[in-house]
Structures are given as structure tokens and as C-alpha cells.
Amino acid sequence: LLAENRITDKSILFVRNIQDLDIGMTMEPVPLEGWQIELSGLIRPYRVVFHAKELLDMEQVEYEMILQCSGNGRNEYGGIKGTPWDQGGVGNVRFAGVPLKAILDKYKIEVDPQVRYITAEGRDAAMGLEKPDLEHSIPIADVLERGIIALRLNGEPLPGIHGGPVRLVIPGLFGTMQIKWLTHLKFETAESPNFYHATEYRVPYTLLQPGEKFRFTLENSRPTWDIRLMSYILQPLPGAILTAGQVTISGVAYNDGKAPVESVLVSIDHGKSWTPANFDIPESLYSWYEWSIEKNLAPGNYEIWARATDALGRSQPLDGRIFWNPNGYEWTGVFKCDITVE
Template sequence: MKPKVATSNNAPVSDEKTKKAHENWIEGIDPSLEVMSAIPLVLSTPVKLLAENRITDKKHLFVRNIQDLDEGMTMEPLPLEGWVIELSGLIMPYRVLIQAKDLLDMEQVEYEMILQCSGNGRNNFGGIKGTPWDQGGVGNVRFTGVPLKAILARYNVQVDPQVKYITGEGQDAAMGLEKPDFEHSIPAADVLDRGILALKLNGEPLPGIHGGPVRLVTPGLFGTMQIKWLTRLRFETAESANFYHATEYRVPNTLLKPGEKFKFSLENSRPTWDIRLMSYIFEPLPGAHLKAGPVSIRGVAYNDGKAPIESVLVSIDKGKGWTPAELQIPDSPFSWYEWKTEQTLKRGTHEIWARATDALGRSQPLDGRIFWNPNGYEWTGVFKSGVTVE
């Protein structure tokens, strides 16, 4: 089921084109998701939908395709029968073919985790080309699948100690002759520690639009590293020189001034691997009109799972004063932490801020533009919600 959407670039679509796109919507996706791009398909989740449930429903989950797979443009699962995943590179035996249907017979594990586009929040940097993400490229979901390390053991695969990266490829094809095919390299230590070949999303067979029937999932990493429609894993000593890995999905190793020119290379930049520390305000949402007096403020915070989040501070006076919020510790370090507090607001306009800090001492900068980069990746600035009190 291929969406008959009305634009062929990554520019925001007009109201007329959005209306036309919704007339040919993919059945099962909430029509209130915002069309960011038609080809490849990119849909953004309104923050108010993220606030509805702890686990983001598949119908509300954002969609970020770098390349489309025609048969994957559906909320239905794709068949496992006939789907093959190849392992190759510095392994013994040097090439292994795995029938995806055989994964169903293996023990599976479940991760509650953040799925987030590395460009989420790009608009906050200002004036950067690319998909104009606000804050709708994130969700908290449950992926279930077979650990890669268990698959290697099942098929008696020995990994060469020299292997530093595992490069994933999907069934999706390049979007035109001038475009390269998509792939990403991930640190082998991370994938072997917690990577899974995911078969389910939120307890149900993985929908085609979200990478089914098999998706490489490694909790704690940005969504671009969670390879959709997985067909091949290469075990290698060096990062891929592919455009999307060596140039596109990277941030400079040093701070840049806004607008500064930068030519990316494997040596002067790093991939967008680990999710950055972030917080959201779910209540009140930006633009809300409130009554003067006690106001409930709640939201979520998350990071890469490498250290627990220790605090979320809330300010109602643009950072002049801060109040600790009540923080709920989740079972999974890779999911979001729910928090809440109550503040008294007087009449007028207010900007509520939320700022998270974790056990490694990492904290959200008051102005996230300090990490400006020409690709607009890894926004981690303090979340701000402007409200009117009457």
C-alpha cells in the first residue's frame, strides 16, 4: 500500500498538498500527524498525542524514511516467509544466511525505549535546511526481538576480534540514480551488547512502515541507526564511507558558529549515534490559556540510557529560579522518565522551562544553539512552553 502523497522533496508541504495527502492516507496512521515530506515519507507527531499515553501508539508514532520501500508503505506487517538476513565480513563462516521466519523459534527480549530522529528539534537551531522538525520526531515504544549475540551463538558464528563496527543495510533502494543507497555503521560493542533483530512493536508484529518484518534495533541510539527492512549486517574494522554515514548523519567534533561552513569527513566529525539528554513539557502545552493559581506541570525526560537521570528542574521565570520536579524512575533506562510538579502562576504571559540532568553530570544547555551544526542534529536545549494566564 503506497501513499499517494503530493510532493517529492523534503520541504514542508502546503495546506493544499497536505489535504490531498490526507485523502490518500495510509490506513491505520492517525490523520493528525503532520506531513513533513511525501517522498521519502516523513510524518511528525503532535506533542499533544505524545502526552496521551506512556507508550506511543503505533498509529501516533512518527515516520522517518530516508528511502521508501514500496511494499513497506503499510501499517500491516510484511511476511517473514522468504525474508533473508545476510551476515558477512570478518566472521567465520565468512557468510551466513538467516531465514527471518526461523527467528520466531528463538527466545525474544523486549526493550521499552526512545525512538527519536536525530534531526528532532532542528527548527530550534534556526535557518537550517532539511526536514523542518519541531518536536514531533520522537516516541516511547516497546521493541521485541532476538538478541544479535544469541543469533551468532545459534549459528556458530565467530566474530574476529578486530571488528569495531557492524554496518546495516535494508531492502529499501536509493531514491534515484544520483542518490546513494542507505547504510549505517554502529559500534560493534553496542550492537553485540544489546542489539536485537526486532520482530514486534508494542507487542504486535512490526508494521511495514516502521521497518518490518525485521529491523535492527539498538536501544540508546538515534532512530537513523535503527535499520529498517534489515537484509544485511557487515562485520568490519572501519566505519562505512557511505554518504549517509560519512557525511550526512554527523556532527562536527568542535563547536561552530551559526552559519559557519564545514566540510564533513570521518576524521573531523562523529556519527549521530547516542541519543542526547532531553526533556519535554506535556502539560501545559505551548500556547495554552490557563487560569491564575495552581497549575499542574508534567512531562518526560530521557537520555541514551548510559546513566540514570537524576533530576528535572522547572522554571516559570525563564531560568531565574528553579524548582525540582517529582521524578518517576522507569524500569528501562532507555525509556522516558515521567515527572510532575505544581506551580502557582499569576496573570500574564509565562514561559515554562524544563531542564534534565543525569548521573554523568550532563545537563541541557539553556540555549541549545551552542551546539549549532550545519545538519541541525542532536538538539538538546531546555524545553520551553509559552502560556497565557488569565
Template sequence: MLAGHRITDTHTLFVRNIQDLEEGLTLAPLPVEGWEIELAGLIKPSRLVVHAEELLEMEQVEYEMVLQCSGNGRSQYRDIPGIPWNQGGVGNVRFRGVPLSAVLEKHNVTIDSQVKFVTAEGRDLPTGRELPDMEHSLPVGDVLERSILALELNGEALPGIHGGPVRLVTPGFFGTMQLKWLSRLRFETSESTCFYHATEYRVPLSPVKAGERFRFTLENSRPTWDIRLMSYILDPEQGATLGTGEVTVSGVAYNDGKARLESVLVSFDEGRSWQSAEFETPESPFAWYQWTTRTTLEPGVHQIWSRALDYLGRSQPLDGSVYWNPNGYEWTGVYKTEVTVS
């Protein structure tokens, strides 16, 4: 469903909720009226309530961006618990909303110089007594530079299932950091100690062996903030049967938006040789690049690989399992698909 579409249709976009807002389990928008977002912490004034209706009257910006679950590709790792995501937890969408920096300026909010993080809370509730409510901390610099209070998705009012009526969106970050049903922002000197931020959505700072036990702390791990460099082959699909002759191979590639992609390479001989694909750089650094290349394949079974490189020198490893981690996050290995030519 991702092939051939620059923008992923809202009705086919993946949904991943750790916790639910009962009235938000719908593709219909939730009413903006009466929705409030509290700002608190090391700011002056120390507490501010923003009414969502006022956001509708402010100037808005739009980001075309990749929205990806940090567990996308988890099934490529071995011995990992959790939802066995393959490669479908990703899409390219357009979010529109009001920059948080503009809201702060409008209300003359000043931020203490000691603040390092902004912790976002949603209105959702814990799904069980044993787990806390979900919240995430983001670096204050990134938040002030590009976070928006999103009101629209793909040109329409933000659906409840995707975090409406207001969602904190920070392009370049994984989906879990795009907090749904935004109700509160705390300006703080340290990261949240919430289970979901301090333990669950983290990866170790140093490599660990596959299957090794690891006890997460704020000191020995980092949050799943920045999207990793990745490419996908969308056409032909895995397991496709093709006729002999020229074959067109196409897909998408993207990163965290910190540097342009330098190239997308495609191999038809399991990495022994590579050819460059053609692509156009999107206007938004946070959007995915659509690429295509052509070759002629003889009858038989073939593996097709794709690999992206960017101008920071980053590339997809041939074996993504070198980044094995106990939560199965941030898969970034070379994409491989198998087809049959008859």
C-alpha cells in the same frame, strides 16, 4: 498526542524515511516468510544467511525505549536546511526481538578481533540516481551488547512503515541507526563511507559557528549515535490559556540510557529559579521518565522551562544553539513553552 501516554501508540508514532521500500509503506506487517538476513565480513563462516522464520522460534527480549529522529528539534537552530522538525519526532515504544548475539551463538559465528563496526543495510532502494543506498555503521561492542533483530512493535508484528518484518534495533541510539527492512550485516574494521553515514548523519567533533561551511569527513566528525539528554513539557501545550490558581505541569525526560536521571528542574521565571519535579525511574534505562510539578501562576504571559540532569553530570544547556551544526542534529537545549493565565 504524547501527553498522558507512557507508550506512544503505533498509529501516532512519527515516521521518517530517507528511502522507501514500496511494499513497506503500510501500517500492516510484512510477511516474515522468505525474508533473509545475510551476515558477512570478518567472521567465520565468512557468509551466513539467516531466515527470518527461525527468529520466531528463538527466545526473544523486549526493550522499552525512546525512538527519536536525530533531526528532532531542528527548527530550534537557525539557518538549517532540511525538514523543519519541531519537537514531534520522538516517542516511547516497546520493541521485541531476538538478540543478535544469540543468533551468532546459535550458528557458531566467530568474529575476528579486528572488527570494530557492524554495518547494517536495508532492502530499500535509493530514491534517485544521484544518491546511494542507505546504510549505517554501529560500534561492534554496542551491537553485541544490546542490538536485537526486532519483530514486534508495541506488542504487535512490526508494521512495514516502521521497518518490518525485521529491523535492527539498538536502544540508546537515534532512530536513523535503527535500520529498517534489515537485509545484511557486515562485520568490518572501519565505518561505512556511504553518503548517509559518512556525511549526512554526522556532527562535527569541534564547535562550528552558526552558518559556517563544513566539509564532513570520518576524521573530523562523528555519527549521530547516542541520544542526547532531553526533557519536554507536554502539558500545558504551547500557547495554552489557563485559569488562575494552581497549575500542574508535566512532561517527559530521557537520555541514552548510560546513567539514571538525577533530576528534572522546572522554572517559571525564565531560569532565575528552579523547582524539582517528581518522577519515577522506569524499569528500562532507555525509556523516558514521566515527570510532574505544580505551581500557582498570576494572570499574564508566562514562560515555563524544563531542564534534565543525569548522574554523569550532563545537563541541558540554557541555549541549545551552542551545539549548532550544519545538519541541525541532536538538539538538546532547555525546553521552553509559553502560556497565558487569565
């Protein structure tokens, strides 16, 4: 399905909620009427509340961008609890909304120079009386540079299931940081100690052995902020049986948008040799690059590999399990696809 259109339709876009909101469990828009957003913390004035409907009168910007669950590819690590994602937890979408910087200007809000993070919270409730609520802290530089309060998805009002009526969106970050049903932004000097931010959606600074126990803290790990470099083979599908001769291999590649993707290499001999694929450079560095290559394949069994590199010198490891972590986040290994040619 991901191969059919450049922009991922809302009907097939993955859904992953840590917490739910009753009125948000719909593919239809959620009304803006009565929805308020609060800004507080180290700002002047110290607290500002505005109606989300006011955003409709402000200029909006649109980003074509990757929306990806930080657990996408978890299955590749093997034996880790959690949603068993292969490559379905990702899409290429267009979010449109009002830059947070413009909102600060509109309401004449001054941010204290000491602020290092903006902590975002939505209206969704904790999943039980003794369960923590969800919030995430994001570096203020990222939020002010490109963060928007999104009102639209793929040219339509934002559906409830995808965070409508308003969602915090920062291109280049994993989906868990794109807070749905946004109600509160806190301007702070330190990361939130909230369970989900401080101990759950994190990866260790050090490499671990598969199965190794690890107790997450703010000091020994980092949040799942930036999307990792990745390439996928979308055609042919794993397990495909093809006719010998000319075969088209195609897919997508992407990263966090901090630098262009420079190459996608394809191997059909377990990495002994690599051939560059052709790809188009998208207008938005935050979206995916569509690539393809033609291969003349004789009868036999093949394992196709795809590997991307970018202008920062980053590349996908041949074995992504080198970055094994207990939660199975941020898979970035070379994608492999088994096919049979007859």
C-alpha cells in the same frame, strides 16, 4: 498526543524514511516468508544467510525505549533545511526481538577480534539511479551488548512503515541507526564510507558558529549515534491560556540510557530560580521518565523552562544553539513553553 499514553501508539509514532520500500509503506505487518538476512565480513564462516522466519523459534527480549529522529528539535536551531521538527519526532515504544549475540551463537559464528563496527543495510533502494544507498556503521560493542533484530512493536508484529518485518534495534541510539527492512550485517574494522554515514548523519567535533560552512569527513566529525539528554513540557501546550491558580506542568525526560536521569528542574522566571519536579523512575533506563510539578501562577505571561540532568553530570544547555550544526541534529537545549495565565 504524546502526553496521552506512556507507550506511543504506532498510529501516532513519527515516520521518517531516507529511502522507501514499496511493500513497507503500510501500517500492516510485512510477511516474514522469503525474507533473508545475510551476515558477512570478518567472521567465520565468512558468509551466513538465514531466513528471518527462523527467528520466531528463538527466545525474544523486549526493550521499552526511546525512538527519536536525530533531527528532532531542528526548528530550535533556526533556518536549517530539513524536516522542520519541533518535538514530534520522538516516541516511547516497546521493541521485541532476538539478540544478535544469540543469532551468532545459534549459527556458530565467530567474530574476528579486529572487528570494531557492524554495518547495517536494509532492502530499501536508493532514491534514484545516481543516489547512494543507505547504510550505517555502529560500534560492535553496542550491538552485541543490547542489539536485537526486532520482530514486534508494542506487542504486535512490526508494521511495514516502521521497518517490518525485521529491523535492527539498539536501545539508546538515534532512529537513523535503527535500520529498517534489515537484510545485511557486515562485520568490519572501520566505519562505512557510505554518503549517509560518512558525510550526512554526523555532527562536528568542534563548535561552529551559526551559518558556518563545514565539510564533513570521518575524521572531523562523529555519527549521530547516542541520543542526547532531553526533557519536554507536554502539558500545558505552547500558547495555552490558563486560569490563575494551581497549574500542573508535566512532561518527559530521557537520555541514552548510559546513566539514570537524576533530576528535572522547572523555571518560570527565565532560569533565575529552579524547582525540582517529581518523576517516576522507569524499569528501563532507555525509556522516558514522566515528570510533573504543581505551580501557583498569578495572571501574566510566562515562559516555562524544563531542564534535565543525569548521573553522569550531563545537563541541558540553557541555549542549545551552542551546538549548532549545518544539519540541525541532536538538539539538546532547555525546552521552553510560552503560556498566558488570566
